Amino acid sequence: MFGLIGHLTSLAHAQSVARDLGYPEYADQGLDFWCSAPPQIVDNITVTSATGQTIEGRYVESCFLPEMLASRRIKAATRKILNAMAHAQKHGINITALGGFSSIIFENFNLQQFEQVRNIKLEFERFTTGNTHTAYIICQQVEQASKQLGINLSKATVAVCGATGDIGSAVCRWLNSRTDVAELLLIARDRERLRLLQEDLGRGKIMALEEALPQADIVVWVASMPKGVEIDANSLKHPCLLIDGGYPKNLETQFQHPEVSVLKGGIVEHTLDIDWRIMQIVSMDVPARQLFACFAESMLLEFEKIYTNFSWGRNQISVQKMAMIGEWSIKHGFQPLLLQPR
Ligand code: NDP
Known part of the structure; x- marks a missing residue:
């Protein structure tokens, strides 16, 4: 099973999404509330490759918001990422992508040193930044x-x-x-x-x-x-x-x-529809087929059964590894989003 750890782009975005997803008690809350909200699995995902192979995944909302960095709520921000990682691991996810700011926070605040999250010992090889x-x-x-x-x-x-x-x-x-x-x-x-x-x-x-x-x-x-x-x-x-x-x-x-x-x-755009609702929330033009390339990386690793942190650390991405994941991307039916006629 693959996983995606994501977050929303702002407090206003989070409030409107909470309303849409049926969490009205979250919708009127300010930043303090989001700082203490626990991670949640909010979507179960099924993806079929162009090869016909089908895999299952989970979307983990970390409840991190970029305003936490802007207002120097660093402890809250780092807790969000570690808790979301522990949540993904507890739910048996083999390979999880750290989307958007998740991997930036992990690296910038050296979260590698915090292996133990309550009763979970994080296995970092189960995570990838998705950056390759x-x-x-x-x-x-x-x-x-x-x-x-x-x-x-x-x-x-x-x-x-x-x-x-x-x-x-x-x-x-x-x-x-x-x-x-x-x-x-x-x-x-x-x-x-x-x-x-x-x-x-x-x-x-x-x-x-x-x-x-x-x-x-x-x-x-x-x-x-x-x-x-x-x-x-x-x-x-x-x-x-x-x-x-x-x-x-x-x-x-x-x-x-x-x-x-x-x-x-x-x-990226996938050749087949993906059964999920999460990309609607982040305003993709074609939510059933378009997604962040970092999320697609965890799908590719699951398709290829490569359970290791393919992208990890900072500034280590080689051109060879980019070409390798590029081949898998094409094989499984992902294409880069291009310009649409105006
Ligand atoms: P890094 O933290 O590794 O790098 C960020 C870069 O931005 C550094 O070069 C930094 O250098 C520079 N930077 C930061 N602030 C400014 C500024 N105000 N003006 C100019 N340069 C600035 O981030 P990543 O490479 O991991 O991610 C980059 C972006 O890509 C992020 O927005 C992230 O959310 C997004 N992303 C998108 C994905 C997708 O699937 N589309 C997947 C993963 C990430 P310096 O600090 O010296 O200015």
Whole structure:
């Protein structure tokens, strides 16, 4: 059995979802309540592969909200993730993806040191960040959606916002070694880590966001921002492809400009309907078929019976492992989400 540990994007989102899911007692509660709410299994999932194989899974809502980080409720945030992991393990789930901020909190607050959660000794090999598949899918989106817009990668400048992150650095490594992208712009706040990435890649220009945006044909957004940024369409190149892989989204702006295309990043579409209701809640356009690539990673590992933390730690994702999970992704019927005709 596979599992998904997820969370909602804001307090307002959580309140509206609680109402929709039939938990009215949660719907009027503020952040304090969510800080003390226990994890819950809110969905049972059945997925059929393109090969015909069928697997079962569970969705675990951790009750974490990004506002907990913004208001420095760190203890609450870390407790949410550890409790959700213990809950998944207690329910016999073999491989569980840590969606969105779950793996970021795990790494940033070094939760590896807290193995014991009450009477459960966490077996970390039962968990995966899902970031290898996410990075692979974002790279496919760069390669395929650029073609849709007539952007030639060999002449294109690609900016990666969140370049030093787990997903961002993997995207940079893939673009560097598997494509003929002309120029890479590396964006993040910590200059030393940017310098190390640049050294590792042997290329790439380190830039502030405002400086990079007017130069980029494609911007990959994979920064761990609790709230999105506002961008002026006139500050971008035309055409420009924005691939927003953040959860919550990195981009706050809704663009109306005909030459600015925004693609939801790190999202896959399955060839068959999936029997669940959870993707409706996170506003997928086709909720029966579209899902986060990190969640799909735990499905792929279950299909392939690989019960190990395929993606773990930080900045360890190799291009070889991206290619490997990419093969399984295609085999089992997942495709990267691409631009829809306007
Ligand atoms: P990491 O914590 O590993 O990396 C985050 C990166 O963002 C770092 O480079 C960090 O560098 C940078 N960053 C953070 N804040 C800012 C800022 N204000 N401006 C510029 N750069 C910033 O995160 P992950 O790689 O694990 O995840 C990245 C995003 O992808 C998250 O939003 C996450 O929720 C989402 N995600 C999406 C998935 C999907 O399936 N679509 C799956 C998993 C994650 P620095 O701190 O130096 O600025």
